[in-house]
Amino acid sequence: MNVHGDPLEDVLALVGTASSLSAGLVAGGDWAVAFAAAPAVKFNAVRRGNCLLLAGDVVYALAPGDCFLLTRPIEFVLASDLTLPTVPAGVVFAGADVARAGTGDDVYLIGGRFDFGERAGALLLDALPAVVHVPGASDAASAMRWALEQIEAELRGHPLGSALVTEHLALVMLIHALRLHLSAAPPESGWMAGLADPIAGPALRAMHAEPARAWTVADLAVLATVSRSALAARFKRVVGQAPLDYLTRWRIELAAARLRRGDDTVALIAREVGYGSESALSNAFKRITGHSPRAYRSSLDR
Incomplete structure (x- = not known):
């Protein structure tokens, strides 16, 4: 008898998870970018440098390899210094393959979104905090770092089929991020x-x-x-x-x-x-x- 079901895999399949990558963000010097609330689950991953995330009223220090998911439609700010005046993300990203903020290029982030079907809230997202911050420095995060490295390579080289490959790699990253979060901070109740x-x-x-x-x-x-x-x-x-x-x-x-x-x-x-x-x-x-x-x-x- 097969008793090795995978509820996480089942739920992700059931809610019709789909991903898309947006333009990367290169930043340096003094900079602050404000993002509007989005109906989809947003994610960003730091590939180089350090920055700060303000989501809701909580500040997160992001280091290379870190990833975060926003499971609710909330506004957020990415910045070198949160006391700086912000520039709307719509202005920074308008028509850009790689958006730029501030001066220099000591920080590089890749980001995108996950879209889910109508049952995602009840089955998955409601059991997660509004912000899922997954540090990338631990040994446990090696698989997620690998997925991010491959995504970056696809975005940089744009080989044939890169859009489809990055979509699948983003889902791989999502699964690893959820695994790491659930291992570090499992919900108090529910199927997870x-x-x-x-x-x-x-x-x-x-x-x-x-x-x-x-x-x-x-x-x-x-x-x-x-x-x-x-x-x-x-x-x-x-x-x-x-x-x-x-x-x-x-x-x-x-x-x-x-x-x-x-x-x-x-x-x-x-x-x-x-x-x-x-x-x-x-x-x-x-x-x-x-x-x-x-x-x-x-x-x-x-």
Whole structure:
């Protein structure tokens, strides 16, 4: 039996993660650039030099190799000195392949955005802080540094297919950044907190590996090597839901994604996400979402 599901991979696939790279920023001397709030998840990585980030009311000192993600639409400032007057990013980046601020080139950043589907907030972003700062100096960040080096090489040389390559490399960077953040500061509750838990984690991975399987709490407890009552209590405390409630909600997320992205019949989707009949899926779907699968699909066409 395969019990090595990857909930992070599943969620990123489900929410339709896409990335794009924007122009790099070269800066030096005295400089400060103000960025407007963006609906997408913004990221920047420092490839050379040091600078300061002001996001919300928190200041972060950024060093070479550092990366940050903004998971909410908030304004932010990048600067050599935060007391300096700022220049709007729209002015600095207008028509530039590589934007420039201040004088000199002792600082170089690359940046871009991640776009997600409609369920990203509930499934992923709401569990993360508004600013995810990932220091790049540690040994654990070596894979992220590699991805950033490759992105920089693609942006510098523009070989054939570079846009597609950088998009994929940015997703690699995102996964490594999330891994590092979750390792250093796991959320207190939710499925991401469960991943790091020695008891809830095996049960979570098993349900993601085989969501259509008729799991029981007893089955999951065997994988976690604890009693049924111990698994049920620990899972609910860490994840915030009972194990089978989590399974039901994940199946409904899978079914909803299938309804959004294709024209498979409700009966086929029901079988493939773990329900024995269309009516069984319809009842669960309406209980969780407030709509029947058919009504949900019809609403997408309006």
